[in-house]
Amino acid sequence: DAGVIQSPRHEVTEMGQEVTLRCKPISGHDYLFWYRQTMMRGLELLIYFNNNVPIDDSGMPEDRFSAKMPNASFSTLKIQPSEPRDSAVYFCASSWRAGNEQFFGPGTRLTVL
Amino acid sequence: AQSVTQLGSHVSVSEGALVLLRCNYSSSVPPYLFWYVQYPNQGLQLLLKYTSAATLVKGINGFEAEFKKSETSFHLTKPSAHMSDAAEYFCAVSDASGGSYIPTFGRGTSLIVHP
Numbered sequence: 748d749a750g751v752i753q754s755p756r757h758e759v760t761e762m763g764q765e766v767t768l769r770c771k772p773i774s775g776h777d778y779l780f781w782y783r784q785t786m787m788r789g790l791e792l793l794i795y796f797n798n799n800v801p802i803d804d805s806g807m808p809e810d811r812f813s814a815k816m817p818n819a820s821f822s823t824l825k826i827q828p829s830e831p832r833d834s835a836v837y838f839c840a841s842s843w844r845a846g847n848e849q850f851f852g853p854g855t856r857l858t859v860l
Numbered sequence: 861a862q863s864v865t866q867l868g869s870h871v872s873v874s875e876g877a878l879v880l881l882r883c884n885y886s887s888s889v890p891p892y893l894f895w896y897v898q899y900p901n902q903g904l905q906l907l908l909k910y911t912s913a914a915t916l917v918k919g920i921n922g923f924e925a926e927f928k929k930s931e932t933s934f935h936l937t938k939p940s941a942h943m944s945d946a947a948e949y950f951c952a953v954s955d956a957s958g959g960s961y962i963p964t965f966g967r968g969t970s971l972i973v974h975p
Contacts, residue, residue, distance in 0.1 A: 751903070789967045790904075790950065803962070838903055846892050846954045846961030851903030 751852035753839050759858045765827040768855045770839030771820055778845055781814055781824050782838040784854070790838075796822065797845070829859045862887045862953050866966035874974045879923075879938040881969050883951030886932060891955040893934040894963065895925055898948040907949070910934060921945070946973045 752771040760766055772779045781793040794804040799816045807814070811830070816822040826833055836856050840849040867882040885891060892911050896904040908919025915927040925936045934951060948970050954963035 790965050792962070795962060840903075844961070846963075848894060848906045848909055849963070851905065853903050
C-alpha cells in the first residue's frame with residue numbers, strides 16, 4: 748500500500764480564496780482524521796470520520812472550514828474564504844479502529860497571503 | 861477526559877548520550893499509549909505502542925518506553941543518541957473515557973542532538 752496520500756503538498760493562495768485539500772486513506776481503514784499543526788497551537792484534531800460519516804467536528808475552528816468524505820477512499824477539507832491565520836500544515840491520518848495507531852500522510856503546507 | 865503532558869518542549873543531548881523524553885497522562889480507565897516521531901517536513905510515524913501487554917515496549921530505531929501505572933507515565937528512552945534521532949516526538953493516549961478511543965496527542969518534544 749502507498750500509505751496515506753495527500754494533495755497538494757504545498758498550497759499558496761491569497762486571502763479570500765477557496766482552498767481544497769485532498770486525502771486518500773489506506774485501503775481498509777475505517778477511520779479518517781484531519782489535523783492542523785502550527786507552532787503556536789501544536790497538533791489539533793479538526794474532524795474525524797468513521798465509515799465515511801463525520802463523527803466529531805468540534806475541532807473545526809469556524810464555519811469557513813468544511814470536510815467531506817464521499818466514499819471510503821477520498822476525503823476533502825475545504826476552507827472558504829481562506830485567511831492568513833489559516834496558514835499551517837494540514838495532516839490527514841487513517842486507522843483501522845479508533846484505538847489503533849494512526850497512519851499519517853505527508854501533510855499539506857498551506858500559506859495564505 | 862484523557863490528557864497528555866510532555867515535559868519539556870525541547871530536549872538537547874550529545875551524540876551517544878542517553879535520551880529520555882517524558883510523558884505523563886491522565887486517564888480514568890486502562891489506556892492505550894503511543895509514541896510517534898515526526899522528521900522535518902514529514903508526517904508523524906509510529907515509534908511504539910502499549911496496549912496492555914508487556915509494560916516495557918520496544919520500538920523502532922532502538923527506542924523503548926515503560927508503562928508505569930502508579931506514576932501514570934510512559935517515558936521514552938534510548939541508550940545512545942544518534943544524529944539521525946533529531947526530530948519532534950509526540951506522546952498520545954487513547955482510552956474509552958470519552959465514549960470513543962480517539963487519541964489525544966501531547967504538545968510534542970523537540971529532540972536536539974549535538975555532535
